[in-house]
Amino acid sequence: MKAFVITIDALMAITIASIMLASILFMIPQASTSNFDKKQLFNLGNDILSVMDTSRRLSYYVGQSAGFVNEDLGFYVGLLPKTFCGNLTVKTYDGSIGPPPSFNLDKTYNNFTQNCEKKNEYIKVKRIFINYENEKYGLAEFELWLR
């Protein structure tokens, strides 16, 4: 009978200890993850797109050669800190009033951080722009992630 009680006691001790350990191990990663890095990525991405838009750089790309635009996009991707990686894409569209109204993809320009594989967790920010003279509608998308 004494052995039985000791065995039950040991089993309970092991069970409680296991539950506590599991809880601690489960919670520690949650205590160390944070959204602050996402906020940094989000702010930086939006700031870069805002600069490109307000300086009319995005609109200027319409009608330029793909080589020129891709290289220029590389300049903006290069502004990211070393610990950040990015993939910057600019798409222009032709619109047709229809009906129904529709949009055909006209051109796609792209540049990205070299030697930095895209991770599952990334932030995507967007900016819309218009080129009145050429009647083009444009969308700039910037995906950012931590190296």
Add this chain to the structure above:
Amino acid sequence: MRGLFFTAVTFLIFLAILTYVYVLVYDNIEKSKTVADTISAQRIYYTWHDVADSVNDLLNVHLSKKAEHLQINDSLPATENIEDLLDLYQEFVNQIYGDPTINIDFEDIDGNKINLSDMDPQSLFTIEPMNIVYFYPDYGKREMNINADPSNFSYIDGIEVFIKLKNVYFNCNLTHPSDPQYCEKWSPDASVSTCEGAAFNCLTLNLTFEDVNSDIFNFETHYFNVDSKSTANLDIKNVTGSYFITIQVGPLPTVLKVDLHNAMADSVIDMYLNTSDFYINLPSILNVTTPFGKKVDII
């Protein structure tokens, strides 16, 4: 007894560690929630401004404000069908730009959804709160107007207008005021020698035109009683014939009206107000909503 002591101590150590980790996790979750809320709010803010700012591009007008100075850069007449551009833009926002987590709607003042092309061109670009309006009779943009109620006219210190004509020449004498063919002819003429101490609504106006040959004509008359009407026809010509640009100053609520009669031009209007406390509205409300918040404001 010793076993019980060790068990209790071990249990308490585990409990302390567990409590400590729980406090860390709880604190971190609260911080993450704050950051997530900030990101969500910023996303709404950026989206709202992104969509709203592009509307000016569709109208091919750029307004910039610096203290009491408002500059309007415009291109007239419209070379594209602006109503189609506005409708397409709205569709572009919905089809290409938007996503299921964000709702972007244009609304009237009562909150009803509208088409962007339903914006009245005659109430575009309202300078609030003094309700001074820069507008066109229609989206063809062959004529530009500045209107102000007499009660709000005193907010305007002065206006400078520079119009670069892109496809016509002056068809008048630029240099000799005594010549009947002189470019500046006001009829009716409510101009005055000065606005200093005027008992009526008086506009200080500096009006300059440049033609396709880069010849420049600066109107010599700078002060107008805008309780009455003044009109000038500036004679111009192109390869197809001769015609004129009509400039009207007053009577209020008309402050200035320039009818280009299809002459192509880039204009720069510098408006000087007596306060820096103003903002510019378009006659549409933009509503950007996510599950976490929204921004509803006049464009």
